[in-house]
Amino acid sequence: MDSEKLNQQWHTICTQVMSYPDMDASQVTAFFSRLEPQAMSDSFLMLTADNDFIKSWVEQHYVEPIQRALLDLCGIPFTVAIAIDPGQEARKAAAAAGSSPSGAPAPAAAPMSVPGSPGATAPASFPAVTPAAGAGTPANPLAAALSPTNAYPAPWPGNPPAANPGALGNPSSSDPAATANAPATPTMPPWGDAGGGAPVNGTPAAGAGGVHGTEHPAAPTADAGAEDHYRPQPPAGAVGTSNPCSAYTFSNFVIGSSNRLAYQMAVQVAEQPGRSALNPLFIYGKSGLGKTHLMRAIQNYIGETYPHLRTVFVDADSITNEYAEASAAHDREKSSFKNFKTFYEEADVLFIDDVQKFQGKERTLDIVFQLLNTLTSRGSQVVLSADRAPKSIGLDERYQSRFAAGSPVDIQPPDIETKLGIVKSFTDELCRSEGFGHLALSNDVQLYIAEISGSNIRELKSAITKVAFYQTSMGERGDVTVEEVRSLLENHFSGGLSRTVTVEDIQRAVEEYYKVSHSDLVGPARSRTIVHPRHIAVYLCRQMLDMPQGDIGKKFNRDHSTVIHSTRTVEAMLEDNMEVQSDVERLMKIIRES
Numbered sequence: 001m002d003s004e005k006l007n008q009q010w011h012t013i014c015t016q017v018m019s020y021p022d023m024d025a026s027q028v029t030a031f032f033s034r035l036e037p038q039a040m041s042d043s044f045l046m047l048t049a050d051n052d053f054i055k056s057w058v059e060q061h062y063v064e065p066i067q068r069a070l071l072d073l074c075g076i077p078f079t080v081a082i083a084i085d086p087g088q089e090a091r092k093a094a095a096a097a098g099s100s101p102s103g104a105p106a107p108a109a110a111p112m113s114v115p116g117s118p119g120a121t122a123p124a125s126f127p128a129v130t131p132a133a134g135a136g137t138p139a140n141p142l143a144a145a146l147s148p149t150n151a152y153p154a155p156w157p158g159n160p161p162a163a164n165p166g167a168l169g170n171p172s173s174s175d176p177a178a179t180a181n182a183p184a185t186p187t188m189p190p191w192g193d194a195g196g197g198a199p200v201n202g203t204p205a206a207g208a209g210g211v212h213g214t215e216h217p218a219a220p221t222a223d224a225g226a227e228d229h230y231r232p233q234p235p236a237g238a239v240g241t242s243n244p245c246s247a248y249t250f251s252n253f254v255i256g257s258s259n260r261l262a263y264q265m266a267v268q269v270a271e272q273p274g275r276s277a278l279n280p281l282f283i284y285g286k287s288g289l290g291k292t293h294l295m296r297a298i299q300n301y302i303g304e305t306y307p308h309l310r311t312v313f314v315d316a317d318s319i320t321n322e323y324a325e326a327s328a329a330h331d332r333e334k335s336s337f338k339n340f341k342t343f344y345e346e347a348d349v350l351f352i353d354d355v356q357k358f359q360g361k362e363r364t365l366d367i368v369f370q371l372l373n374t375l376t377s378r379g380s381q382v383v384l385s386a387d388r389a390p391k392s393i394g395l396d397e398r399y400q401s402r403f404a405a406g407s408p409v410d411i412q413p414p415d416i417e418t419k420l421g422i423v424k425s426f427t428d429e430l431c432r433s434e435g436f437g438h439l440a441l442s443n444d445v446q447l448y449i450a451e452i453s454g455s456n457i458r459e460l461k462s463a464i465t466k467v468a469f470y471q472t473s474m475g476e477r478g479d480v481t482v483e484e485v486r487s488l489l490e491n492h493f494s495g496g497l498s499r500t501v502t503v504e505d506i507q508r509a510v511e512e513y514y515k516v517s518h519s520d521l522v523g524p525a526r527s528r529t530i531v532h533p534r535h536i537a538v539y540l541c542r543q544m545l546d547m548p549q550g551d552i553g554k555k556f557n558r559d560h561s562t563v564i565h566s567t568r569t570v571e572a573m574l575e576d577n578m579e580v581q582s583d584v585e586r587l588m589k590i591i592r593e594s
């Protein structure tokens, strides 16, 4: 189910829950705004919560009404599972930073639109929960746990808690999960020594010597006297260096051939921020392959190992919005822009996620470009991520070369061993975090989940969660079988179950579609009528299968460079050729349904 449909379904469920007379609409609104739907299928709904407190509260008070709503709406009983998503707060904060007016504390962003209280004529967004009026402290622990200000773990420089009456303190104090998940000093094996697919527990030597950068960075100057000063909001997920906010660490990152180089470079940067040639470190790859995980792992490692260094984590949208706010206020209030610049320039390590979103934003690019120059020339580390290589982002050449200066590294879709490693390690993690005790998924089931999943590890993890909850709900009835997992996950992966598709299936479909013979498709012929279908077939293999490029090449009697060339050729055509777009869509449908 795509996320738009899922959000609509969740919206309907929320409406239904609020329609029950025993429900307090404002309470429901407050708590449900801290949930996000992750997956829904025939009898299963999976949600994630900001933190452990919200999870427990919702489990105790709202799972039953949600189940009642699902029964009323769908006519069948549902299992409702809630997990904790450590990245949720940061994403909400990013959205909040993007929409908050200048100078106002950013409210927690609503993850989706939900109905207002009963009687409201039109659906409203979930209102952010406001702290007790006029109070610097929450009225009760519940308010503290729900407070949107909890999204920001560290005080914003130049905007200390005392100057911010809404601040309710550090979320980690009310978030046992965050504390429990704080990374132990990560460990790693010797270079290249990580077995394919196995979780890694080794330690980078911390003795990196002195690190360039400010030992005790001064807070940027903020003119506390003027009330309408531009006060940039803390960037999404910005953390104080000694206050890691994420459970993403090197030790729970599973290494395989698809991500080993990226992992090794990330460790190198974490060990010696600003001191290696990897500056900026640019990590790219498709969605859900672990880019943010690696960036957060670097940040957490630095927070543990070099607590005097100040790290700043922000995504491209947030910094764009902050810059727009700062520059808009610039004429009126000169300190606005200065505060914005100073905040970033004083970072010892700056992380910018999703830099492809800078495309077309020339003014922001310009300021980011200056910022990168300032930071890297001073010896501060910069880490960037994107969903594609710098040269494919469509940027001016000087930006491209700035981004690519520290040898960009990609993460490829995981192979089967890596996926199996993730199934095993994430099952163990769930046992610990969800208190499942010993959760034994048979080897067949584990392998089956790894085989049918696509390349998106986020989807793989939610599939494991679903199976794990199903197995625990079975109680004495025995272990979940491969057959049960098959029907449980039938509609789970956005690309369908990938096990059924092979290179041969794709070749057959393309041959029939374009009326070319198999010997021509995989043979030496170079006429356009053969080369085009060949490019398309290779492209489809890259899109639909988790196979290394070299292996795909072999199936076409070619090497990996042909695979790269064919993929790029089709990607370029897809940008403006509607006929090719529709051919590719139809072929994917034919192949999936064959």
Ligand SMILES: Nc1ncnc2c1ncn2[C@@H]1O[C@H](COP(=O)(O)OP(=O)(O)OP(=O)(O)O)[C@@H](O)[C@H]1O
Binding pocket: 248, 252, 253, 254, 255, 259, 285, 286, 287, 288, 289, 290, 291, 292, 293, 294, 387, 422, 457, 458, 461
């Ligand atoms: N190698 C890995 N080992 C363990 N977990 C992983 C690995 N790669 C990704 N994940 C998990 O998959 C999920 C998605 O990862 P992440 O958010 O880092 O992806 P991303 O590449 O940044 O995606 P996007 O571009 O959509 O933001 C996270 O839960 C992350 O922990």
